[in-house]
Amino acid sequence: MKYLVCISKVPDTTAKISFKNEDKEFNSDGVTFIMNPTDEWYALVRALELKEASGGQVTVINVGPKDNEKFLRSAIAIGADDAVLIEANEETESYYIAKNIAKYAQENGYNFVITGKETISFNSFSLGGMIAEFMDLPFINQATQWMLNGEVSTIYKEIEGGEEVLEVTGNCVISAQKGMAEQRLANMKGIMMAKTKPLAIIPIALGEEKVQVSQYQVTPPRGNCKMFTLDQIDELVQALQSEAKVI
Amino acid sequence: MKTKTLKGGAFIIEDQDLNSFYAPEMLSEEVQQFSEMISDFVEKKVKPNFDKIDKGAHDLVVSLLKEAGELGILSASLPEEYQGLNVDFHTESIISEQVGKAHSFSVALAAHTGIGTLPILYFGNSEQKSKYLPGLGSGALLASYCLTEPGSGSDALGAKTKAVLSEDGKHYILNGQKMWITNAGFADVFIVFAQVDGDKFTGFIVEKGSEGLTLGAEEEKMGIKGSSTRMVFLENVKVPVENLLGEIGKGHKIAFNVLNIGRYKLCVMAMGGAKETFNHAVRYANERIQFKIPIAKFGAIREKIADMAISIYATESATYRTSGLIENQIQELTSNGMDKTSAKLEAAEEYSIECALLKVIGSETLDLVVDESVQIYGGMGFSEESPVARAYRDSRINRIFEGTNEINRLLGVGTLAKRAMKGELDLQSPIKAAMGDLMNMDFSEVSGDLGAEKKSIANAKKAFLIIAGGAIQKFGLEFERQQEIIMKLSDIMIDIFAAESILMRVEKKIQTSGLEGAAHDINILKVFLYEAMDRIYMKGKQAIHSSQEGDQMTMMLMGLKRFTKYESINVVETKRAIAKIYIEKQAY
Numbered sequence: 031m032k033y034l035v036c037i038s039k040v041p042d043t044t045a046k047i048s049f050k051n052e053d054k055e056f057n058s059d060g061v062t063f064i065m066n067p068t069d070e071w072y073a074l075v076r077a078l079e080l081k082e083a084s085g086g087q088v089t090v091i092n093v094g095p096k097d098n099e100k101f102l103r104s105a106i107a108i109g110a111d112d113a114v115l116i117e118a119n120e121e122t123e124s125y126y127i128a129k130n131i132a133k134y135a136q137e138n139g140y141n142f143v144i145t146g147k148e149t150i151s152f153n154s155f156s157l158g159g160m161i162a163e164f165m166d167l168p169f170i171n172q173a174t175q176w177m178l179n180g181e182v183s184t185i186y187k188e189i190e191g192g193e194e195v196l197e198v199t200g201n202c203v204i205s206a207q208k209g210m211a212e213q214r215l216a217n218m219k220g221i222m223m224a225k226t227k228p229l230a231i232i233p234i235a236l237g238e239e240k241v242q243v244s245q246y247q248v249t250p251p252r253g254n255c256k257m258f259t260l261d262q263i264d265e266l267v268q269a270l271q272s273e274a275k276v277i
Numbered sequence: 278m279k280t281k282t283l284k285g286g287a288f289i290i291e292d293q294d295l296n297s298f299y300a301p302e303m304l305s306e307e308v309q310q311f312s313e314m315i316s317d318f319v320e321k322k323v324k325p326n327f328d329k330i331d332k333g334a335h336d337l338v339v340s341l342l343k344e345a346g347e348l349g350i351l352s353a354s355l356p357e358e359y360q361g362l363n364v365d366f367h368t369e370s371i372i373s374e375q376v377g378k379a380h381s382f383s384v385a386l387a388a389h390t391g392i393g394t395l396p397i398l399y400f401g402n403s404e405q406k407s408k409y410l411p412g413l414g415s416g417a418l419l420a421s422y423c424l425t426e427p428g429s430g431s432d433a434l435g436a437k438t439k440a441v442l443s444e445d446g447k448h449y450i451l452n453g454q455k456m457w458i459t460n461a462g463f464a465d466v467f468i469v470f471a472q473v474d475g476d477k478f479t480g481f482i483v484e485k486g487s488e489g490l491t492l493g494a495e496e497e498k499m500g501i502k503g504s505s506t507r508m509v510f511l512e513n514v515k516v517p518v519e520n521l522l523g524e525i526g527k528g529h530k531i532a533f534n535v536l537n538i539g540r541y542k543l544c545v546m547a548m549g550g551a552k553e554t555f556n557h558a559v560r561y562a563n564e565r566i567q568f569k570i571p572i573a574k575f576g577a578i579r580e581k582i583a584d585m586a587i588s589i590y591a592t593e594s595a596t597y598r599t600s601g602l603i604e605n606q607i608q609e610l611t612s613n614g615m616d617k618t619s620a621k622l623e624a625a626e627e628y629s630i631e632c633a634l635l636k637v638i639g640s641e642t643l644d645l646v647v648d649e650s651v652q653i654y655g656g657m658g659f660s661e662e663s664p665v666a667r668a669y670r671d672s673r674i675n676r677i678f679e680g681t682n683e684i685n686r687l688l689g690v691g692t693l694a695k696r697a698m699k700g701e702l703d704l705q706s707p708i709k710a711a712m713g714d715l716m717n718m719d720f721s722e723v724s725g726d727l728g729a730e731k732k733s734i735a736n737a738k739k740a741f742l743i744i745a746g747g748a749i750q751k752f753g754l755e756f757e758r759q760q761e762i763i764m765k766l767s768d769i770m771i772d773i774f775a776a777e778s779i780l781m782r783v784e785k786k787i788q789t790s791g792l793e794g795a796a797h798d799i800n801i802l803k804v805f806l807y808e809a810m811d812r813i814y815m816k817g818k819q820a821i822h823s824s825q826e827g828d829q830m831t832m833m834l835m836g837l838k839r840f841t842k843y844e845s846i847n848v849v850e851t852k853r854a855i856a857k858i859y860i861e862k863q864a865y
């Protein structure tokens with residue numbers, strides 16, 4: 031089986047978020063980026079586990095600037111076999127990214143395309159669905175478990191108040207979330223080997239950005255928050271009366 | 278590019294070629310990946326367990342060490358033939374830096390990979406290496422190092438533990454007591470030093486479970502509470518002759534050589550810890566509101582932030598400079614056909630002066646940082662709820678083990694003097710030249726980028742040379758007994774080594790980022806020098822007053838004053854500018 035895992039980069043969770051260019055652009059000055067956690071911890075690791083169990087190839091892919099190579103190298107260090115960077119401007123537009131990934135997957139005969147449930151930066155949840163549409167494949171969103179038996183995938187999803195178990199025959203696109211796998215740390219040997227594994231940089235093929243960000247807005251910070259435990263009812267009432275002055 | 282290498286200790290009399298200088302900014306992408314990976318390991322696996330570890334969960338330390346083994350952290354510096362990764366020295370440095378954030382766990386890891394494993398790597402024969410190294414690298418075997426005894430600490434060679442060959446010649450029978458043994462509680466392998474025939478100091482590999490090998494209770498310690506520290510008792514322990522390490526009577530070579538690398542790594546680990554604590558303190562200073570503003574806005578707090586950052590920057594510059602010197606030496610030796618393990622050992626010995634000075638620099642920087650960080654946290658810093666309380670307790674040991682800071686200060690100057698005596702370093706001519714400069718007024722103009730700084734550092738070296746030269750002349754063979762003066766000379770050496778390391782790092786930065794891009798680094802250099810020159814003057818004055826008389830004294834004092842002159846800078850404004858960068862970045 032051939033697995034194509036989509037890897038994006040996101041600002042470190044502790045990064046200070048600000049915008050520039052009249053609030054049209056994310057200000058990346060002084061921000062450290064990391065591999066998107068759901069891509070790394072769930073999508074990539076599950077693909078590796080399936081490959082380790084029954085063979086195949088795990089490729090990681092990113093559409094973005096050349097700098098993103100280092101995130102792909104990190105993914106290789108964790109265990110991916112090879113990587114592809116489709117060189118483009120900063121990645122913001124899912125349609126544009128999905129179209130390019132779909133094309134690459136199709137032309138290179140991948141059986142599964144796996145994404146993380148969402149990027150923790152833009153949270154659009156949309157990439158997987160679009161890729162599936164472009165490839166004319168089924169899409170299973172926010173999967174928590176994925177077993178593979180021959181051609182048949184058994185996939186678990188959380189639904190309101192319970193779980194849904196799906197069987198999918200043949201190729202598909204999956205977005206992965208918590209439960210799918212456990213984070214794997216790269217080991218030193220993996221990092222050293224990563225240099226020797228192939229990383230192809232190919233030019234963007236389909237370049238048409240349909241969606242443009244016109245403005246970002248920062249939600250005003252929440253006011254001071256005070257936590258009370260169950261046995262502090264008296265303090266709570268006291269605070270509501272004398273501090274918040276609402277009762 | 279042909280670059281001249283700087284010999285160990287030679288920095289005090291020569292300049293280093295900038296091409297051979299190594300700065301932390303030059304760490305390769307691969308090394309940075311190692312760094313992130315180890316930082317991840319510490320953050321995700323060790324940090325959540327700090328409390329449990331400090332409450333004595335040694336089994337957790339053991340399982341984390343094994344996990345570190347799986348990740349390759351324990352085998353990084355071992356050769357490939359023993360399933361090691363054979364990494365370069367910069368990678369070893371970065372591993373130590375990241376591990377240094379892990380409090381008690383870092384002590385366990387460092388004792389295992391350093392003083393525990395290195396004696397076998399460097400001095401074991403091939404059977405011993407094959408038998409132990411793969412296990413030590415994977416974490417299947419854990420090691421400890423038993424040198425100190427109740428009656429001998431700094432005076433390590435004064436150990437009383439005895440080793441006597443059995444009648445059938447198959448075993449050595451060991452009897453004695455070892456004290457303060459890190460990892461003793463769970464170690465599988467004990468590197469034990471004992472006197473053969475009463476006075477031949479020798480190393481042995483003793484295995485756990487050997488009959489007669491018992492342990493004392495866990496010590497109740499001030500800090501690094503989660504590190505296992507126990508006494509090791511040897512009562513008629515039979516050690517097979519195959520387990521003799523190196524040669525009979527050559528145990529001192531083992532004991533001292535592993536300490537060179539140990540001291541270097543202690544410095545790097547302390548620096549890692551200092552950065553982590555600094556980050557906590559800066560974030561807290563930004564969050565804590567008093568008098569309606571964040572305390573980071575108060576000058577008193579800002580100055581602390583600047584002082585800590587400058588000290589870390591200095592440590593970092595001196596550390597990676599040394600990493601570069603050692604790595605260059607390793608490469609030179611291996612290109613001449615030496616195997617890498619021997620090359621590393623020889624390189625660390627070559628730079629043993631730098632390693633000793635760094636041990637002092639790193640541990641004292643960490644102590645400054647934890648102390649000021651507790652102060653920035655105020656009452657909260659005194660509470661175990663804050664991360665800085667643990668940092669404060671755990672810092673203090675670093676000035677004591679791997680040779681106390683006094684011993685390392687003595688070693689810095691002592692080794693320099695020894696090398697001069699042996700003719701390995703020519704101190705005589707530069708001392709003469711510096712003495713000559715006492716009479717010659719220097720009217721040369723400073724010019725070029727950092728002209729004033731370069732001149733000041735060159736002059737500071739002259740100050741060192743006249744004080745050292747004068748004291749040696751005065752005391753002759755008694756010089757060694759003038760420890761008060763040696764301590765001061767050592768401090769001057771440390772300031773020069775650090776200042777010059779910062780200077781060269783800034784020069785590199787200017788090459789890549791221009792004067793403007795290096796503005797912050799230049800500020801750090803200026804403040805460091807401004808303060809260092811005053812320190813050097815003060816220590817120098819005391820040394821001269823205590824060793825010279827009459828005209829000679831007057832002349833040397835005048836020279837010292839001239840040699841320790843530096844620009845007047847607005848030190849308050851400059852420190853504010855330095856602090857601002859970190860306060861905005863919320864991190865080092």
Ligand SMILES: Cc1cc2nc3c(=O)[nH]c(=O)nc-3n(C[C@H](O)[C@H](O)[C@H](O)COP(=O)(O)OP(=O)(O)OC[C@H]3O[C@@H](n4cnc5c(N)ncnc54)[C@H](O)[C@@H]3O)c2cc1C
Nearest residue numbers: 422423424425429430431457458459677678679680681683
């Ligand atoms: C937590 C902990 C872990 C340790 N782990 C290990 C371990 O794993 N293996 C091991 O072998 N040892 C270990 N040690 C021992 C450690 O290396 C010694 O404590 C250290 O070398 C100092 O020896 P000492 O305690 O006997 O102090 P002393 O030698 O008694 O020194 C006391 C004071 O006198 C000063 N002094 C001593 N000699 C001189 C001199 N010639 N000139 C000037 N001043 C001098 C010292 O600087 C110090 O200030 C550990 C110690 C501790 C506390």
